[in-house]
Amino acid sequence: MKKLIILGVILSIVLMLGACNSEKTQKESVDTDVFTESDVQMANEMVHLLEEKSSEFQTKATEAIATGEIEQDKDGQLSEPLQELAKETILKPFLEQYPNGIIGEEGDLTVSFEATASEACPLGNCKYDGVAIPEIDFDKTDYSTYTSEVFGLSQLIFQNVKSKFNVEDQELEKSELRFVKSKNGDLVMTSNPFISGKAFYLDELDNEFKEIKSDVPESEVEEEEDEFKQEVEELLSNYPKLQ
Secondary structure (H helix, E strand, O other): OHHHHHHHHHHHHHHHHHHHHHHHHHHHHHHHHOOOHHHHHHHHHHHHHHHHHHHHHHHHHHHHHHHOOOOOOOOOOOHHHHHHHHHHHHHHHHHHHOOOOEOOOHHHOEEOOEEEOOOOOHHHOOOOOEEEOEEEEOOOOOEEEEEOOOOOOEEEEEOOOEEEEOOOOOOOEEOOOEEEEEOOOOEEEEEOOOEEOOOOOHHHHHHHHHHHHHHOOHHHHHHHHHHHHHHHHHHHOOOOOEO
C-alpha cells in the first residue's frame, strides 16, 4: 500500500514538472517568434531610408542657405525653417512608407540635425552655411530581443549602436536603435538617432518597476506599482496594440 502511495506521489511530481517545462518552452517559443528574420531586414531598411533621406535633406538645406531661400533670423538661428524642410524631406516620406514607423503627433516628432559654419564664430556669432546630420554605426546582424517580465511585450534591440553628427571634430557616441512590433505586424521605432518620438525602453521600465519594492514602504508598494503600471499604459496608449 505504501509503495502505491509513493508511486502516486512520484507520478504527480513528474506530471507537474512536465507541465511546467512545457509551459516554459511554449513561453520561450512565443517570445522568440515575436521578431522574425524578415522583421530584422525591415528594421535595417527603415534605418537605411532615414539615412538616405537625411543625406537628401543635408544637400537641400545647404543649397537653400547658399541661395538665401533660408536665412538666419534676428537671433542668428536657422532652426525653425530647417526643421520644416527636414520634416518635408525626411519625416513625410518615411511615414508614407511606414505609417506607424515612429509614433507621436506631428508636433512631437523632431528631426535631428545641427546647423554648421565653415568659418570661425567670433563672440559666438556664427554665419551658418550648412547642416550636419546623424551618422550611425552598427552591425546589422548583431541584435537581441528583450521580453518584459512585467508588461509582457518584446523589443528588438541592436547592439553596440554608435552615432554622431557628420562633422570632423565629433566622435561616435553610444546611441540606441530599438523597435517594437504591433499585433498587425508593423515595426515601430522606439529609439533612434534620426527622429525623436515617444521613446521607451522595456528593460528600464522593468527595472523601475522592480525598484519600487526597495524604494517605498511595504504598505505603499502595491499602490505605487499600480500607479506605475497606469503611467506605462498611458505611454503605450500612443502606440498600436503591441506584441
